[in-house]
Amino acid sequence: MDSNHQSNYKLSKTEKKFLRKQIKASHTLLRHEGIETVLYATQSLVVANGGLGNGVSRNQLLPLLEKCGLVDALLMPPNKPYSFVRYKTTEESQKAYFALNGKEIEDDLGQKIILYLNFVEKVEWNELGLQTLPPGLMVVEEIISSEDEKMLLKSINWAENTDNRNVQKSLKHRRVKHFGYEFHYENNNVDRGKPLPGGLPYICDSILEKWLKEGYIKQKPDQLTINQYEPGHGIPAHIDTHSAFEDEIISLSLGAEIVMDFKHPDGVTVPVMLPRRSLLVMTGESRYLWTHGITPRKFDTVQASKSRKSGTITSDVGDLTLSKRGIRTSFTFRKVRQTPCNCNYPLVCDSQRKETPPSFPESDKEASQLEQEYVHRVYEEIAGHFSSTRHTPWPHIVEFLKALPSGSIVADVGCGNGKYLGINKELYMIGCDCSQNLVDICRERQFQAFVCDALAVPIRSESCDACISIAVIHHFATVERRVTALQELVRLLRPGGKALIYVWAMEQEYNKRKSKYLRGNRISQGMKGALSSNTSVQGLFVEQMSDVDSQDLACSVPSNDDLQEKGCNSRKVGNSKLPIHTNRTSFHSQDLLVPWHLKGNPAKDKPVQPFGPDGSHDPGPVFHRYYHVFCKGELEAACQTLSNVSILQNYYDQGNWCVILQKV
Template sequence: MAAPSTVMDSDHQSSYKLNKTEKKFLRKQIKARHTLLRHEGIETVSYATQSLVVANGGLGNNVSRNQLVPVLEKCGLVDALLMPPSKPYSFVRYKTAEEAKEAYVTLNGKEIVDDLGQKIILYLNFVEKAQWKELGLQALPPGLMVVEEIISSEDEKILLESVNWTEDIDNHNGQKCLKHRRVKHFGYEFHYENNNVDKDKPLPGGLPDIWDSILEKWLKEGFIKHKPDQLTVNQYEPGHGIPAHIDTHSAFEDEIVSLSLGSEIVMDFKHPDGVTVPVMLPRRSLLVMTGESRYLWTHGITPRKFDTVQASKGHRSGIITSDVGDLTLSKRGIRTSFTFRKVRQTPCNCSYPLVCDSQMKETPPSFPESAREASQLEREYVHRVYEEIAEHFSSTRHTPWPRVVDFLKALPSGSLVADVGCGNGKYLGINKELYMVGCDRSQNLVGICRERHLEALVGDALAVPLRSGSWDACISIAVTHHLSTAERRVAALQELVRLLRPGGMALIYVWAMEQEYKKKKSKYLRENRLRQGKEEEIHSDAAEPESLGEQVPDAGDQDAPCRVSAATDVRAGGGSASKVTDAKLPVHTNRTSFRSQDLLVPWHRKGNPGRDEPVGATESRAPGPVFHRYYHVFCAGELEEACRTLSHVRVLQSYYDQGNWCVVLQKV
């Protein structure tokens, strides 16, 4: 229904008698206004202007430009429609304020159907000007190229028909039925659990003959430099995707190319520093990844049924720009990708040793001596690891800590709460009376939150992408101990304080050096009793108790707990028995006491618990790869002392909880 024409500011309705339906509508309009201000910084005004913000009418909730423009044009001449990417709102500017006023009166409360067939209601408010958070100028990742119309539509039809999806799944020809898509392998089977191949087990038959002439043409035209010997065919239904990943360096040569047939798609490329570049891959286009784009940037496809794309013709390939006047939605169709690789026979010697599995074997990590080294250490031994183990990690994180639950349930109804380092979001739905938003550095863990319909976004604990001074409470559970210098740990605590409003509180949990406290052993150590006499279980266990997540400690010299001690040399697949210098980080032994404050904790991923597990797989998986996560475990009083260095902070409580040191602080 439309708002009363005599009412401009919906906060002041006392002079107008409203019926029950109108009152409900006005409450929602006011709520939309307050939500936009609180979470997006968009300020509305109570008088007519040429510009309106349209809540619920955005790309982020599946409303396309072509769908919204006809609705808006019924009220007047639209001068501009600005649709920020991934936002559930848009801005419309009319030629005159009178036309904008007509839209405000006519369209407020109007029900439309989005591109998924769901009914939504538009709420409009006047603004002085359009405002949103700019994406900034972006460029394609170095070494990335998109070649349009690489084959004809006739060849596309022939190639799609050449893939026989009716063959038996278990006929050992490289065909798999995965949870989110169908896949076939030729030449070598691609193993999704480690993004690698078994070079000693080629598949019979090699690549299909139909590709010979096409590959020769690509070689001749310079699009590829090596003739591939491995092909993976993936068929994606609308709404499906693939997690962000980097194809293992040691497995394949520099060049990886992928042909998109059947439907266009947007693929997201992400730099380790957090920069994300969405790239449009048109139908019948070839994606070529070499150099930095191949070795350093992750690539993946977000599971969704619509992509944000350029609306104008002639800008349909390559980077999706931040031109909010030229963005719309594109409905996904069935897409089949043909990805070609050349199996590498020698170790990789690329220019990115910190993320190269061939070169990491030769370079054991050391304690960082600069901010740059600290960032690199965390990138390799925290960020990358959690992306790799996200599914398995999530499967072991399901029981909330009672005292964290108590903290959340004691907050007033309607409180805004930020969970910084939310993981799989197990705390986000604890108290339904709170409005909680999660943030995590792992894109794959945030994806799990979103699958569970939880509010979560990707962000770093040192630069949380949330508004300052707006949050009633924050929680940071098992996050700060992943930062490798005292300065970075304090900066993470200060970031929590930045988010809080005056009077707001934060709860912080970190792993404790003291796994035996007041003559009581933590649950983590008690678990070891059940494993005595089973050494292989002690060293291969992957699922830690909820207190420590998944760790493996060493007890130590209580006289000098802060010293980085001599340690096991970190090599591929675990550690050797050789001793290295004091600068090298020790590898912890699971279910034992900690011997050093700074160490690497193994995570043994069992089999392939991820989304792409073959249909019918059993729980008895083969042993999986071992990953090492960096930790700084806190001594008694260390967390509290770090909190006391912060400005405008009062420590309300400090306590020990099953192998964790915990602090409740308040912003003053």
């Protein structure tokens, strides 16, 4: 196209729309992943929407790219909704850029997506390094023959029980049978005094005896749980209760392969391939300290090599693809423990844990003491480690701060390490927090911050244009103290000023982040209207960070009548002890203690080391933070009790209930 023709050329509406989306994809890659695109042609392209993280396999993408030229490399990072392709020549990459940009394809689930390609100067990917199986974990391939597999699967009668030898249940996402003892999911335990008649199925006797003789297991199990999983279903991350079972837990995978994720309390995650007819044996650290779970999805990220074996899934982005799940049946054998557990992990052992949870506070004084011990003191101890996990700003909070007029005075009440204090350089922001160590981190980063109580902030009334309170209000132990904290935010605002408030949600939507790369998050109608149409961060990625910490992922009744009407149907805590939450599981109580596993040097801002000096995994001390997690409508109802306030928006943001209110 010559210059005269180019100057007279006008883009159509469709072309303008596509260009906006392509630019948005480029901005999103830079903001979230640090991937910088260029406007001139190179040999390498980044393909937005064409990644393992949004259902596009290597076998699907590679032939499409090869139609445009000789592909030198196709790099598909695990769990990311984009990939990189490098061609032999720049001419070939240009051909792909024009031929495939805006091309609509179907992912492996049959959903339509649109590819957006941009040139990149260089392709870099930080490999995760060589991963090893968690200590004490063993995977034995081809532990049984195909004939034995067929025999075992055929022996399962999923019809109605007639002999009372087992307990059969249909859970939400799978069918289950228990033999020997019924496993109670409500407390993750068994009733030792009520064995099921008949013991384990006779068909298992010879197989177990063989494993004992060959040394794969050291004791004969007396409890069996059979689970049947449809594609797309999984199990939450968990640790089998220490006091319920002996050290050795084994699981036989039949019918289909699966990837099981093991996670250490320090955050190290190891995906482990369990091939069909393989035996998983968990003992020691892998059994007592690491959680294990299966992410609900219809595809697993696996090695593309045909000789697929058990073991860890590497981070070789040049050899990863998707594997469609099939119907999997697992036989999990355990031996019921008759004496208390005396493992080497007392801090996470229910038999050895000596800490007694505090009672629910019945007065303001008791609430203050609870917060002092289980909020203020804990954050002083974990400040450095906590700060190292708080580095990614949340898109909607960034939106709020960047939409404020230049020169606005903004208070961040409960600022933590100050990650939001420098978001918008056009604002005058000041932070405050109850933790001296966190405030010190803010000051080291050249932010204005001071120590104070969020119930009595030493800032003049009506002096702020805006306030933010991110993951703070849920640390107050009574409804009255939570309302007082909200009133204090309103007091700081001038008439017309706005406050943004985030609190943890009781209704954690685990494993439901299915939004496509440019499809946006599912948000409330109120939020949709408030977000700017030209934002480049409106939920474009599948994996947005949650202020529910990676460690935390797992109802007391408010006394206020309005909260009871609009809150949730919750059970009273009364004088009972507060429950201790199991990390990375759903919440079962509104008022609870959430464990924090401290790693590395507790000095502030020191890097966290996941291993001890001898190379072994060191669990480190465990601290417990008090939380009141909010039910749907509860935060909004609390704000409605305030005078001179109008609620502009309320919405759910990846594990949090959020409100934007305005002082009128």
